[in-house]
Amino acid sequence: MAYVLKRLAAAALVVFGTVTLVFLILYALPGDPASLIAGDDAPPAVIARIRIQLGADQPLWAQYLYYLHGLVTGDLGRSFLTGEPVFGRLAAQLPATLELTFLSAGVAIVLGVLLGVLSAVHRGDWIDNLIQTITMTFTSMPEFWRGILLILIFSVWLHWLPAIGNGDLAQLVLPVACMGVGHAGVLTRTVRNNVLEVIEEPFVATLRGKGLLEGAILYRHVLRSALIPVITTFGMLVSQMLGGVVVIETLFARQGLGRIIAESVGSKDIPMIQGAVLFAALLSVTITVLVDLSYRWIDPRITL
Amino acid sequence: MTLHAQQAPSRAWFVHQEAEAAKQPKPRLQWRVDPFMIVAGLIATAALLWALAPGWFAPFAPTDMDPQAILQAPSHTHLLGSDHMGRDVFSLIIYGARQSMMVGVGSAVISLLIGGFIGLVAGYLGGAVDLVTMRLIDIWLSVPSTLLVIIIATALRPNLGNVILTIGLVFAPHVARVMRSLVLSIKSRPFVEASRAIGSSHLSIILRHILPHTLSQVLVTLTLQVAFGMLMGAMMSFIGLGVVQDRPDWGFLLNQGRSYLTTAWWFATFPGLAITLLVISLNTLGEALRRRLDPRGKAA
């Protein structure tokens, strides 16, 4: 319990730092938000007024404090562009992104473990080479190219799956495949290499010495030990997927955080970017914490 | 355990490098030259030669636009076809190698310099410095790297230098962590303590004992970083943060060609293949290199 608290305290610190970092980077973004909000023909007086409304005339630290205050009270501000509350907008978009990310992560981990173990078991022979080559190829393709090819093949030529949309499960298949399969390659290698590494550990010799069958050794013992670095990788991948949605959501015309970020950056909708990055960072920190906690669950030795 | 290719902006492999770095000496794996590695070596060499002297290899200049030969399928004149402006795709790829390599190598070098220094200092000094640095790095890492790239690239303006700088900055903390765990493990090796017992200064310990031992890992990191930098660069082109120029990099070409896939498949496919193959090759080589140069192999 103390461990959990400690971990959470550290996470809170990170989140606070992230908030500050994002604030500072965005503060440095060139372009005047006030004139953007004011619209095309706004007279300077109006722009000046809006600038005051935004607090953009205040010194950096005052803006920062104001921003922190908003955060603490759960107010992420309003979009410069549409005037809607940032929190509501993001909250509405979040499920779509989560759905995409978690399903992709699920696909990645299942494929990764299955293929990784298969590859390790067949170390060095053609199955191993085949798996390695295929996963490596998928992983080394720029994501958007992979996505376009998937759409062409499965949607345009085969007419199997819809290419776009946020609706039913079928519409998730291609984006999830695009993201999941790509990342599965990473996990496959991690699993494979860790399994091979763990198999060399002395305790595996003990297990063999006990007369256990190879299958039991592999799945009950080796895989479990091999899982620890895999989970770290996995946590990283999920965090990375949260960034990757910018590409995937555009390509597959889905809604979500990625789209908001892509759009808000273009139009300097600072409250929106701040909010979205904060959301992404929070998610990513949450995942890191979960990963850390899961270590404890998998590996009794770990204490912090 | 080996390192591996990943999707651009990947973090996962860094974790491995960290884990790797923290590991104790182990007998070295066998060095075996397999066909994959030879192919990888050839591809990387080709890309390097293209990058160094594109003029020797390209049948056309990248700026040669032939309005009469738009979107031509591969033929004798245009081995890999021509693009929407009548440029020779093969020549574009050859010239693009330089840009892609510059993005890859440049960002790798930047992240190595910055991250390497931070990791070295944090790892060597330890204590409060380490604690604070690592917290800062956690913060940097808590924002998914793609987002960080987008935000920074927007704040700066997208020219080649800034693209390189951005990618380098985003990856620097990963390198810092790898470097740190590397330094931590080397620092605790007895020969470092021996040198300390002799009375060597910190600087001389760092320069003469610790840095040389990080070298092989640094080389590996460099190789892999180049691959990631290239993939990340391609992604930036897609988001519209790429650089428009006469000699577009492969990511930019792929991005330009992507909407011609059904009408002129060669335009996107060959640059895409170029990226993918080079990334695969760099990864394969990086991995092989790591095994080959592993100082632990010699120590054990």
Add this chain to the structure above:
Amino acid sequence: MTDLLAIKSLSVAFSARTGPMQVLDAVDLKIAAGETVCLVGESGSGKTATAMSVMRLIDFKGGAITDGAVQFDRHNLAALSQREMSVLRGRRIGLVFQEPMTALDPLFTVGQQIAEVLIRHRKLSRAASRKAAISLLDRVRIPDPEQRIDQFPHQLSGGMRQRVMVAIALACEPKLLIADEPTTALDVTIQAQILQLLKDIQAETGMAMLLITHDLGVAATMADRVVVMYAGRIVENAPAATLFARPAHPYTRGLLRSVVTKGLARNERLYSIEGSIPDLADPPSGCRFHARCPRAGLQCRVAQPPLELQGKSLVACWRPHEEPFTQAALTGRVISVAEPVRPSDDAALARVVALKKHYPLGRAWLGSRSVVRAVDGVSLEIRRGETLGIIGESGSGKSTLGRLLLHLERPTSGHVEFDGQNLSDHDTRSLRAARRHMQMIFQDPYGSIDPRWSIGDTIAEPLTVHAKLTGDERRQRVRELLDQVGLDPNWATRHPHNLSGGQRQRVAIARAIALNPRLIVADEAVSALDVSVRAQVINLLQDIKARLGLTYLFIGHELNLVRHISDRVGVMYLGRLVEIGPADAVLRRPVHPYTKALVAAIPEPDPARRASMAALDGEIPALIAQFQGCRFQNRCPAASALCREAEPELTALTGGRAVACHHPV
């Protein structure tokens, strides 16, 4: 007696880069039911390979049986499939490995790991297997088995882990137990406990045992027969009594001579076998030992001697010894070392005053601050020209004391005086300068030399730091130093990876003496070396000391060795000095119960003097606790109520001795 296990002409090869490497060459070995056979030999001689081949685990290591048979019961193990083998493993043949730290799966409770084998072979239910596991733990004398069974390996001490390993191996009452260096990683007192346990269990079950060890003392204590291996071949195989009384093979004799025994006088030079073990990738022709053998003749060089019966022994030698082997005979042959510098009584070179070093445990924020009391109030002095030996079990703080002495770490409290100066008063710069008078030799000859540096550069490092020499002067000095430690001066440009452990340790010594220091701390400087090599290095240290008038702090755990080299010995237990005094006095007539137990636990290479070994019960407590009373109380046979209340201070006895005990013997 029928043979339970019969290894016939077994040959095993590993596939290596350069082609197959034959690590076992026509090994013959028999074990009868109920018999204990010890397999001894230096590192790399193929002991583990033999055990692994019997278990057919060699297949997983990239090795393969190329020839021969392994007859066990009715089976030829060499011809079985892995699946068939897995039925025998764990059920008919039990296995205990060297490293208790890594031989258990860290992610499963010990209960689960014991139950597993029961479920596999005896088809027990979960509940039944748990019960059986508890009783097994009880049988290997683990206290509170009901609680321990749900603990994870990392929560157990090394000794307990090894007991768990034994429990696993015994779970199905195997006919044969193979134990590969089961006690090498353990402290002597714990080693004694485990060996005793094995003996007891063997007496109960009548199983046969193949015990692999490099410690001839252990072999003498345990074995019915002893088999000596050298470079992948068996050179001698004899009943234990015969082997120790009348070793026939020159190699066996050499090994026995290299061992430092209780009887050895302090000022004698140790015997050592010259040279080092051959590379199995390119084995020598004829008798593999001929290059190192004082008796080798032409025949030895060209023809491989067969393993033939000679008296009660099977010996593979063209010119075996026939005369009996005695300690006296050994002593007579030893060349005397140069007259050691007499320690002058008053002049302390270094003085340690109330020294403490506490390490914080874990990251100490947002939580209770617990500390490891690695060194907890040690005061002592090291006199000019003497060798002060420090002994004690693992974790007792020996290394920490050594590092504190050189100020490689700052003490938590107390201070170190060197040559009358308080080292804590130095700033970084002057401390660095002071270092030239104090040097250190580390345990690990592989780790303590930077593998990327040439030997010459390594040795020159202190010269570069402290002495302003020209390049030529430096090179000249390096050549001198190489010569002094018995290495070819032309090796300066070589890199350490081609060097053997002993040679590397010589390089480390050369580096340590480069600046003519006054004090050298040798922390387990020979522990990682094979017996024969160890003797060489010890002799070298003695020579150098005599030549340069050095002072040593010699940290070690082999008591006989420490006694041999030291003028005075200090005994540490849990961060405290419990006894100190002249080496012979302390180790031959210990007064502290702990010292006594240590001394008693050393197995002597003499089967005639087999003692009951488990001199000391219990485990070393964790260093974290705040102690009340004497730290040794829970293991001390003489502990009284006083011991539970008051911590004994180090009090002087006669003869320059001091002891920290309320009830000295």
Add this chain to the structure above:
Amino acid sequence: GLQRTKAGGGARDELVVAYDGTSSSRFGLDPHNSGFAPLNRVMRSIYDNLTVLLPDQSVGPWLAESWEVSPDRTRYDFKLRHGVKFHDGTVFDAAALKANFDRLVGPNTVLYSRRSLGPYLSSEVIAADRLRVTLKRPFTPFLRNLSMTKLSIVSPTAVKKGGKLYAQKPVGTGPFRFIGVTPGAEIRLERNPDYRWAPSTAAHAGPAKLQKLTFKNVPEESTRVAVLRSGQAHVADLIPPQDLLGLKKDPAIRVLEKELLNTNYSLALNATRAPWNDPDIRLAVKLSLDINTIVRVVYLGTLPRAWSALSPSMFGSAEKILTDSWTYDLARAKEILTQKGWVPGPDGIRIKDGKRLTIDFLDAQGNREKRLDVVQFARRQLAASGIDLTVDSVSTGIWMNRIRSGDYDMTGGASFDSDPDILRSFYSPAARSAFASMRVVDPQLIAWLDAAAEEGDEAKRAEFYHQVQRRIDQQVYAIPIYVLIYNLATASQVKGVTLDAHGFPEFHGAWLEAA
């Protein structure tokens, strides 16, 4: 599996449109505050206007049944149609219309469409169905502007209720009403069953035939084509040239095309900054560009090359006059530059006083409509005469700031509108829009443009604009590149989709034929 991929998952009367909303998920359907063409295309189905633009560019009645203009052309008396209701039940009457105008000119708001009202002064309700609008001075574009979605009629009740967030819950009188949005992904409309006030141009007068109309934002052009081909969408717009040719030949697809009324996409040099403030240098740049080739290559013959500032179909366009008025002349371009002291440097780029002749092209839109391809091509051609062009891609905000401060050499742009008066938003500082890509201040142009805005006589007015366009061409304030033909590809079972005179899609008459 294929069935599922069909649009709408089975509802036969739902039409799915994959439109190019660019990568923006920015959402807001307030016609008075959006210059963003994709959303205006959606708004066409939600809102109606007072007037309708007829194919001959004249104006016909719509929600305004008729109108009377005072002789001094500063007073407009509109008679409004009866029985028109907003989707929220609010009655459309003079008061509602006045509320619309008041909203646009309100002192506290700066709405994008404000400019389209010109010198609007006030309006007064004369009767429930009559509104009198008073202008400060004559403003000829007024009626035509009223036909644009920019001046569509919104429900005053909804505006009041929605406040700042009105754009999130739009309410109009159009054939479809807004039912929901998935930001960035889709906008869902459904039939307005009460609709009976279609303009005279409509094929039928009653409510729309479709039950539902869904706009899916598919910014990826290849994905847009993909979803049309795969059947996930019935309609896709802005098909890229390379696919257009193939789709036109595909019997399963029908392609509708219509010139979009707008200012032609033009490259504009910053005539306020040296050396581009010299008309000769600007001329040299123009003469270096082989625009015929650029347009033919980049748009594969699907779009015509533009010669004038205004798209050819727009009233007052000088397209016919200017066609072939100049030719690509590299030699002449070089000559001019040399004359002006710009001599080729070592790498071929011209140098004067140590300064390289470099054009810093400021871009904020990316390769939308292949505009960057155009620039890239132009870059090659400019290099031939020794001019270097670099592309600086920035975000919209930065773009605006830098344009405003004159920190650029060249940029490009187009703006949709139905009256040539739109040119004032580029060339008249008083009416200049933030998106205007020109900064030049030319008193002659301003005078002509202001006069043209007031001029009542069509022929004279047209003449003004011809002069304006000629001057723009001669002074090289802007170099027109291509005429945008808006296109819409539909699956063949889609019937009755039309494009209005502005070039905006209408779905009022659309239906899906049973397969």
